[in-house]
Amino acid sequence: MADIVTHFGEIIQKECRKNPLLARRMLRFGYRAKKLQLMAAPGKHTTKAAQMAAVQTMTSMIAPLTHPERAAMASLFLPCEPLQVAGLYPYSCEGFGCFLSGTQAEQEFLHYAESEGLPETFCSYHKIFIGAAEKGLMPKPRFILNTTLACDANLLTFRRLAEFFQVPQFVVEVPYQPDEYAVRYVADQLREMVRFVEKQTGQNISEERLREAVSRSQNSMEQFDQYMTLRADKKILGELTGEMFSAFTLHTLLGTPETEAYTRQCLAEIPKAPPASGVRLLWMHTTPFWVEPLRRVTDFNQDVQVVGCDMCFEGLVKADPNDPYDAMARRVVYSAFNGPVERRIQRGIAAARQVKADGVVWFCHWGCKHTLGGAQLAKEQFEAAGLPCLVLDGDGCDRSHGGEGQLATRMDAFVEMLRAEKGEKV
16 A cells, blocks of 8 residues: 555656646545545544544545535635635645645655755644645645744745735734733634625625534533543554544634534444553643554554644633634633643643553654744653653654654653553563
8 A cells, every 4th residue: 555655746747747636636536535444444443533533634635625615725724714604615736735745745745845945943734735735736725824823834825825826815813921811802803704705705604503513623622521531441443544544624714514523423433342451641742644654553442552742632622602703712722732832732641641641752843933842841741740741853744854763762762661650561
């Protein structure tokens, strides 16, 4: 399978140099084939919930490639319920950066983006997408919506893409200080965003349907929070890729009936799961799913499980869906990724206790200044809370970054230490 993917990625890169539209059609065909495989043969150890998240995410990648006239580009932390009500497909820059890496087609677009002036230290997820867009692989969206939350690459990436595609852009500015004033400020901007979408599409966004979508969002978040609590005493095997599927489902696809069904399925699997055993890890930040030596440590391992990732739970908030703009704003403002890094660390400590993690992995994705800058403080505070913390340096999607063997070696040593602390045989 790895050889097939490698060959396919090479074809996409080569064809994009000559005929980007043909390369796009080939990419769409490949993603459709992968979706069918996920539906028909998800893998021996893959749970039904994990299969649902993978299929839903794959579907959301195919849609903008198939119907770009109905696609609106949206940053990861943007509330997408208004787009769902308008019948538009959220078009994810970060998602496609991740998927092109999974397709092993990222190097062509990384090199192109850097040749066009983007620095090596720029986030590779964004760099891959910018390169793919400017080389013609990615289709033109109707318009672009983004927040200023978390990633400083947002400010450059989406402005650059709006200029390149010559499409309108709406930016939701999120105040750094998370408080009630910020909630009201963002809620007002989201109302303006809805008027912007209505103007661009010529259709009305029903507030009643918006409330229904936000109600599904709240229910999905409550179910996932409950799942995290119940999972603390259960062993549910998974993989690093699955954490990214779950993160996408609980962000860009939050508010859809499919996401609500996914979190409901997560709860349904709890009673059938065996009791917890082995080393349990909480993962902070994106996952380097492409690093095979690391995946051998974490994926479907009876002795080592990643039991949570903050990319999935950072935005879980309680809110009243009867006021949809306030509810959507709370999710953004009170995200653990907003404000000082201490908020993210404290949310991680609470989550680690919730899922009964034995240790924490803080992954410093190359190009993410927020995560890199908070690494040592995170290690100090997690360990002060009684949670051993491993700081790993790497890149979430750029294979040229290297260091695969070192990542796995350090993870092995960390796991052995945790086993010894638990009194397990090493």
